[in-house]
Amino acid sequence: MVGQLVHKCSVLLRNRIGCVSLLVVAASCGKKEESVDLSKFSGLYSSYLKSCSECHEPNNIVYKDQVKNLDLSTEDAAYASLTSIADIPRLSGLGCTSVRYVQAGAASKSILYAILDSSTADSFDSGACKPLKHTQADGGVANSPSAEQKQAIAEWINKGAARR
Numbered sequence: 001m002v003g004q005l006v007h008k009c010s011v012l013l014r015n016r017i018g019c020v021s022l023l024v025v026a027a028s029c030g031k032k033e034e035s036v037d038l039s040k041f042s043g044l045y046s047s048y049l050k051s052c053s054e055c056h057e058p059n060n061i062v063y064k065d066q067v068k069n070l071d072l073s074t075e076d077a078a079y080a081s082l083t084s085i086a087d088i089p090r091l092s093g094l095g096c097t098s099v100r101y102v103q104a105g106a107a108s109k110s111i112l113y114a115i116l117d118s119s120t121a122d123s124f125d126s127g128a129c130k131p132l133k134h135t136q137a138d139g140g141v142a143n144s145p146s147a148e149q150k151q152a153i154a155e156w157i158n159k160g161a162a163r164r
Contacts, residue, residue: 038148038149038152038156039152039155039156039159040156040162040164041075041079041156041161041162041163041164042075042164043152044149044152044153044156045075045078045079046075047149048143048145048146048149048153049072049078049082050072050075050078051143052072052142052143053072053073053078055142056070056071056072056073056081057071057072057073058071058073070082070086070101079163081101082101082102082112082161083100083101083102083104083161084100084101085098085099085100086098086099086100086101086111099111099129102157102161103157104157104160104161105157105158105159105160105161106157106158107120107153107154107157107158108120108123108124109124110157111129111131112153112157113153113154113157114131115131115132115133115134115135115142116134116135116142116144116145116150116153117150117154118133118135121133
C-alpha cells in the first residue's frame, strides 16, 4: 500500500499537486477511532461538556455577569464547578443559589440535567429553583446533547458523579 502511495505522490508532484494530504490520510488508514467512555466524567467532558465552554469560561460575559462559578474551560475546572453550589445571580430570585449544578445520586435534582432535559426541567423540584431550558432543542442557545450523551450524564449523576 505504501508503495502505491509513493507512486501516486510522485505522479501528483509531477503535476505540481501536493501529496501531503494523501500521506496524512494514508497514515490514518486502518486506525480505529478511539472510543470515549461516557461512564466517566472525562468522557462526558470531552464528548459534550467541553463545547459549553464557549460561554462558560472566566473571560466570557456569561461567566462574569450571569453564572459566576460555572467554569467549563478545562476538565478540572468543569468538575469543580459542576459539583459546587450554583451561583446564578440571574436566577437568585428563583431560589437557585443553594442548589448544586450536579446533585450526586439524583439527576432529577441537578440543575445541569434539568437544563439539558426539558421533562426534568418541567418537573424540577428543588424549592423555588426553576432552571431555564438551555438547549437548542428547547429554544435555547446551547448545543443539544445526543440521546446517548444525555443518558450518560444522567447515569453518571445517578451513580454518584465520581471524578474518575
